[in-house]
Amino acid sequence: MRTMIRRAGIAIVAAALASVALADETHPHWAYDGEGAPERWGTLSQDFAACSKGHQQSPVNLTNAHAGQDVPLTLDWKPFAPMVHNNGHTIQASAIAGNTTTLAGRTYTLQQMHFHHPSEHTIDGKATPMEAHFVNQAADGKLLVLGVMIEEGAPNAEIAKLWDVAPQTTGDAKANADIDFSKLIPLGSKFYRYAGSLTTPPCSEIVDWIVFSKSVTASRDQIEAFAKLYPTNNRPLQALHDRTISIER
C-alpha cells in the first residue's frame, strides 16, 4: 500500500513538471474559432500584440484604389517538386532555393505558398471561395506576398499535384511531380498593392501586399477537398486606417 502511494506521488510530480515544461515551450494556441479565435490573437501572447494594436493589418477590402505608378513585377520561378505540409492551419508548399520575385527593382526569394478558404481579401466587398498566398522574402527580412483569388471553375492542374499528396492530418509529404507555381499567378493582370501584415500571428507589419484583380480557377471538387480539411481559415477583414490602396498594371 505504501509503495502504491509513493508511486502515485511520483506520478503526480512528474505530471506537474511535464505541464510546466509544456507551458514554457509551446506557443499559445491560435485558431480560427473558439478560445484562440482571431479576435483574441492579440491577447494570447505579448509577441502577438500587433494583431490587436496594429494599424497596418491584413487582410483588407480592396476598393477605392488609386492609380499607381505601374511598378514592374517579374517572376523567375522554375518548376520543382515541393514538400507539402499540413501544418494544422493550412496546406503549405515549401519552395526550394533560387526562385526570385522582383517588384520595383527589389528582389525577393519565394519561400512558400499556402491556401485560405474562403478568401481573406475581398475585392469591392466580394470574397472568392479560396485565396492562395505566395510568400517572398527580401534579404532584410521584409516580405512581399502575392495574393491570388481562386474562383470555382475549370480544374487546376497545379493544385491537383498538391492535393495528390497533401496529408489529411498534420504531416509532410513530397510532391511526386514538378509544379509550375507561376501557372497559379495571373500574370498580366492588374494588381492591388498596399502595406500590410501577416494574416496569422504574430501579425507582423512587414508585408508589401499584392493581390491580383483577376482570379484563377479550381474545380468544385478541388475546393471541397480543401474545405473538408479547413472549412474556415480566413482572418476577418481589418480596418484600413490611414492607408491607401493602389492599382498597378
Ligand SMILES: [Zn+2]
Ligand atoms: Zn496566407
